[in-house]
Amino acid sequence: MIAKVIVDVPAKQTDRAFDYLVPESLEDVIKPGVRVIVPFGPRKIQGFVIGFSDRSEFTGLKEIIEPMDLTPVLNEELLGLGDWLTEQTLSYKISAFQVMLPAALKAKYEKKIKLRQSMDQLPEQLQFLFEKNDTILWNEAEGYLAQLQKEATKGTVEVLYEVKERVKKKKLKHISAKVSKEELMTQKEQLAANAEKQKAVLDFFIENPKSIEQRELLSILDVPATTIKSLVKKGLLLEEDLEVYRDPYEDRVFEKTKPLTLTAEQERAISSILATLGENMQKVFLLYGVTSSGKTEIYLQSIQRAIEMGKEAIVLVPEISLTPQMVKRFKGRFGNEVAVLHSGLSSGEKYDEWRKIERKEVKVVVGARSAIFAPFENLGIIIIDEEHETSYKQEDNPRYHARDVAIQRANFHQCPVILGSATPSLETFARAQKGVYEQLNLPKRMNNQALPSVEIIDMREELREGNRSMFSRALIEGLKDRLEKKQQIVLFLNKRGHSSFVMCRDCGYVDNCPNCDISLTYHRFSQQMKCHYCGYESYVPSTCPECNSEHIRYFGTGTQKVEEELGKVLPEARVIRMDVDTTSRKGAHEKLLNDFQDGKADILLGTQMIAKGLDFPNITLVGVLSADTMLHLPDFRSSEKTFQLLTQVSGRAGRHELPGEVIIQTYTPEHYSVELAATQNFDHFFEREMMIRRAHQYPPYYYIALITVSHENVAYVASTTDKITKFVQSKLSREASVLGPVASPISRIKNRYRYQCLIKYKREPNLNQTLKTILEHYQQEMVSKGLQISIDVNPYILM
């Protein structure tokens, strides 16, 4: 039997199956989807079995060394999905497989040197290396490698390549009775009279026939481990290592919730979904509901139905660690049937959650982007909450969009996909309008609570009238008012777009990174300037390096700065600040939110991370400090993102009995995305933005693909990009526009110059082949000259 194996070498030349003989003894274990260790040249590496064949064109086949799994980690569906991913994203097969699995299953490689003959066969100056051990790590022999290599050819030492698992299954020693209760009793009689500890242990097992963790047993009975050992030796007790899961929510109790009664609107929406569920068909729904309109309850009850039908469910949420409330809702309804996968977990914890899915111990997975690959085999429904979120697009290879994967998987399982949002992406909304997706509307908030009133404040006007602070007079008024009424406030700082940079007020000099074409960010905590792209650090300049002026200071507002200012204006206000600094510690996020919920603070101040999911009854005022910082980014989606963000943030106010108010501060009050977010008029915004997209040939009217070329030499990059652009032009139809070559918006990162070519097209069956040809053609130069070409067929970041 010959196995086709995809090897763990992410390179163009090795991006195909290699044939290996399956040793007879392994024929039962080696199945498609099993990871194996195979010899590859002089080394050993990991590979994935994708299929079998009885013949090979290749002579001199090698044998598979050993399997790494007893059961496949990728089932037939996921193997196929891997092929599809490879084709869609132009990535390597191996990368596609690895992205579908928890990182813990990625192999770790170790290179070692082993002494083969007696020490005295070795030149004297090398002997000390092997004094302690006959095997040392390759890096430990630094400086002697050349000599050792010579020894290796003589055979005194041998170079070993090892493939290691990254994470061990967590196992704990469990003890149980090996014989019957009666037998234990008779054996107890025969123990020496003074063997009281042993008798106590036997008594315990006579009472409790179940197995128990050794550590626990020892602490209950207060006996030494040797007592257990001797009973095991006598054959009365059984000692075994059982796999236990690292459960991140272990010590948490989730209050059980029951399905709520649905409103007439919810009822109407869910009936369509349930019908599709019952008919076993693939269909995509857009659940378009304003903030607080009860989308989650629809998710919960749809999943309920899927479970009742014996099926499973995937729920994607944007970066779930940021919404503990969401986890609570799912765990509350489905208890132990839920696995949670998000970036806040350690790789061991992620692996354990994944194992629960693989072993069919859960029915529902709630997680961020990569949870879309959960290895369920009987998927009944896929839900993508906050469908418009850009974090569903992976920004490195394979550059997939979870929404596309979801639809692909739903096609395989013939099940519904629900895309939920109050502010759908234009792509999705356009498809719903065309009838490709079925649109379900929830236009009203639950319990008919009115949407909050929104006021837009023109900060230029404030400035003209002499208010130079970052808070408008209206906002200060509002803050004071809520403090008095003991109501809560959310202050939102839109940081994306500009962070704190240092500029000279006299000459306009900006402190830039020497390696990247981007300004350095001021970090108050470490009193340093840092580059977000390459990590370069320097001190904060006290005088301008250009003109020696002392009027050099930082611009832009960080949350710390706002907190400080807030303290000056409203010293009595209790503020909780949420940003990367205060939430980096595990569980910090949740604790801060709990404190806020418990009323330990009046104001919650934060960045993007507080924009969604917050649902506290006492919030009656939401302030947006700077609405328009994103509008000026070189990104055709910036209006869309601004609109979405403002709408989401506004939705935090007045979700329960108390009416809500929103104050949006902006320097561009006339911009339609600000104006229309104030009235929460998505439909109007959609029309407006669609006109612009059509005029500029952007999605959803056109598809786009972005080729980015980078190298240390500008001229080389420019000329290569030029050749690529011309080539693409020659291969595509007249319908497509190929723009370039131009320098990327961030024209240099880590001293590499960056050029790009943007392709806008409607239908180009040749495109993928053309792009593949480019990668193939430049493959040599990519390895030998360090040229980088990255292709993103549906980019979300154009920088």
Place this chain on the structure above:
DNA sequence: AGCACGCCGACT
């Protein structure tokens, strides 16, 4: 990605 093989410059 590694690693070996192979063909040209500066050294004991």
Place this chain on the structure above:
DNA sequence: GTCGGCGTGCTC
């Protein structure tokens, strides 16, 4: 004469 630079090609 050889050590070693990294360009080229292969890995079942």
